[in-house]
Amino acid sequence: MSLHLRPGQALKLWHDSVLDLVHLDESGLTVRQLSILLTVYLELPPHTVRGVAQKLKVTKPVITRALDSLGRLELVARRRDPADKRNVLIQRTVKGALFVEKLGDFMVSRAQTLPS
Numbered sequence: 001m002s003l004h005l006r007p008g009q010a011l012k013l014w015h016d017s018v019l020d021l022v023h024l025d026e027s028g029l030t031v032r033q034l035s036i037l038l039t040v041y042l043e044l045p046p047h048t049v050r051g052v053a054q055k056l057k058v059t060k061p062v063i064t065r066a067l068d069s070l071g072r073l074e075l076v077a078r079r080r081d082p083a084d085k086r087n088v089l090i091q092r093t094v095k096g097a098l099f100v101e102k103l104g105d106f107m108v109s110r111a112q113t114l115p116s
Helices: 007-024 031-042 049-056 060-072 094-112
Strands: 076-081 084-092
Touching (some): 031 049, 031 060, 031 076, 031 094, 049 060, 060 076
Antiparallel strands (some): 076 084
16 A cells, blocks of 8 residues: 655644654653664564664764663663674664554554645
8 A cells, every 4th residue: 555645744743643642652752762772663673773873974972872771761772782892783672662562553643644
C-alpha cells in the first residue's frame, strides 16, 4: 500500500502522533531519545553506541546520556560486545518493543482519520 500525503497532512499526522506520544509517555522522551529508540527498533541489529552516534551525527557521550534515560525507562539495555570489549551494544527490551508498537498503532490510527 502506498500512502501519498500532502505536506499539511504529513505535518498533521506528525502533530497528532506527537500529542499521542505525550499522552502515552509520561517520561517526556526527547526527539533525540525517540530517534535513538526508533533506530534501535526499526533497523536491523547490532547497534553500537558508536554506530548510533555516527548515524545521528552526534558524539558518543550524547548517545550515552540519552541511553541512560532510555535504560532507566527499560526501553533499551546495554551490554559490552563479547567480540570486542571496546564496543557497547544497544539491545531491545520487551517494554521498548511494546512502546514502539503502540506508537506505530497510534500513527496508523491517526493516518486513517486524515482528511482527504
